[in-house]
Amino acid sequence: MSDRSAILPKHFEKWAEFAKKRGIGLDFNPTFFSHPMVRDNLTLSSPDENVRGFWVEHGRRCIAVAEYLAEQTGSPHG
Secondary structure: OOHHHHOOOOHHHHHHHHHHHOOOOOOOOOOOOOOOOOOOOOOOOOHHHOOOOOOHHHHHHHHHHHHHHHHHOOOOOO
């Protein structure tokens, strides 16, 4: 598995297949805690540009994964 700032939809293909076979959707959310890039208990609000950028990228990639899972499973219905 890739680090949080490097996840891609392809890393979740098996989950998409699992859900499609069962006719279910999947919920996918970013995780902004319990990681070495949490500094002084801050992620997106960190004054450190590198820390903040890491978490912004993680959020963007999570959106891409969630969109992929929605497209693959048809859930939520548009």
